[in-house]
Amino acid sequence: MSRGVFNSQNKVGEVLYFKTTSDSGSTFNPLVAFTSGSDRVSWGIGLNTGYTAANTISIVYPDNGTVKNCEIRTNRLSRLSQLNFFEDDIYGELDLTNFYELTNFSAQGCPQLSAVTHSYSPTNLSIYGLSNCNLTGHHDMSMLNIGGDFQINNNSGLTGLTHTASTQSFTRYFANSCDLTGGHDLSMFPKLGGDFRMQSNTNLTSITHTATDPSANNFTRYWAFNCDLTGNHDLSMLNKLGGDFAINSNNNLTGVTHTTSSNSFTRYYAYSCDLTGEHDLSMFPKLGGQVLLFSNNNLTSITHTANTNTNWTRYAFSDCDITGNHDMTWCPNLGGDFEGSNNINLTGITHTNTTKAFGLYQVANCNLTGTHDVSMLTGLGGFFNLGDNPNLTDITFPTTTQTFTDVNLNDCQLSAGLNFYPLSGASLNDSVIELRNNGMSSAIVNTMLSDFSGITSNNINTWSGVTLDIGGTNSAPDTTSGGINGIAALSYLTGTPAQWSITTS
Secondary structure, X not given: OOEEEOOOOOOOOEEEEEEEOOOOOOOEOOEEEEOXXXXXXXXXXXXXXXXXXXXXXXXXXXXXXXXXXXXXXXXXXXXXXXXXXXXXXXXXXXXXXOOOOOOEEEOOXXXXXXXXXXXXXXXEEEEEEOOOOOOEEEEEOOXXXXXXXXXXXXXXXXXXXXXXXXXXXXXXXXXXXXXXXXXXXXXXXOOOOEEEXXXXXXXXXXXXXXXXXXXXXXXXXXXXXXXXXXXEEEOOOOOOOOEEEEOOOOOOXXXXXXXXXXXXXXXXXXXXXXXXXXXXXXXXXXXXXXEEOOOOOOEEEEEOOOOOOOOEEEEEOOXXXXXXEEEOOOOOOOOEEEEOOOOOOEEEEEOOOEOOOEEEEEOOOOOOOEEEEOOOEOOOOEEEEOOOOOOEEEEEOOOOOOEEEEEEOOOOOOOOOOOOHHHXXXXXXXXXXXXXXXXXXXXXXXXXXXXXXHHHHHOOOOOOOOEEEEOOOOOOOOOOHHHOOHHHHHHHHHOOOOOOEXXXX
16 A cells, blocks of 8 residues: 655645455444644545544444545644554555654554555654564564564464664563564564563574663563474573463474573473473572473483472473482472473482472382382372382372372382371372282282271271272282281271272282
């Protein structure tokens, strides 16, 4: 589209031409405003009905979306400070050259708007919205001083953006769900912050930042997941990072470099990448919420610092290559779901005291060795799974009153048995206890059954209806081994009122 200029004698000497496909099922209600003064505009709405003088109009077109040729007439387009075409079905190209004082521009929700052309403006543009349009190719914004609320997301054909230096603070920067390709340069924005989203750009290989100005907004969100970030992603200049951080599902991402931030986190997602070696999070004393680092096959260690965040709901590092002992003593408020399965070189986990409740504690198919001590996790409950740890010989349980649904300890080396008495105050009604394939002798099987019988008889309201599998490589119970009658204990447990279901060798 083009902009026309009338002669100086015309009272409305400048015109913005544009097109719309707004139809009878929606309201066409664009709006303009001026920097100062009492300037007014006249609207031509493409129906040969003359012009309407107002800064805003509201009509419903009597058709099914034909292309209408519209106009905005005014003395000086350059004095317009606000132009709002939100969900007004602008069609084709929109030429905004010579708009020198525009501070607020929105044409979001116009799925047939294919391009917007700007020219240099010295004015700070604090609202810029082109989400959910049909922008294609490269969108040049190098002539605009943007900041505040910037949204250009959900343009599937948009391959690139060019910016110029701006000292404005940001509350939002949305460029997600486009087709941004290669590197995206944001090094001209020292006050970038707030809600930052660039996720779901599958050809985006890098994002470049600059040092954060002290007056910049804190990051409440940083999303760059489902892209193609490659190599190390350098965030060492962002000292206001926090809130909701998600950089997961970047298959070629080998590392992330951070700097110290005292802000709290609600999420930290870096799973399903290719993080390699050590991942250092020791600069975040308020890391919390959900920390997900699973499915990084080359991740060998995670480093933390003393933590004060009380809101922990999930900590997951399954399907990595965590090696040796994983230190969790830095986290006195751990709780929720704890997942570390499928780390075949993981030999131990060290915890500190916490009273938070657990719904899942799963460290199966690793190399936990010797005694695994969870006695300090007094809120332990839910699904507890340490199965498939062939060198695990003992577990020190906590004294807890939580509810367990499953205690899976199959395929370990618990040949000397376990002390389940600390769990006497817990509820295991209708739960499952799996002790299959632990090489227990008949004497140990007898002892285990006797212990379960004693616990159940004293806690019949919370230990009835349990399903127990103590078969496999474990020996069968008998009446004399270890000086204990395992058959009698078995009979009590499977009878009334205990009503256990038990599988033995």
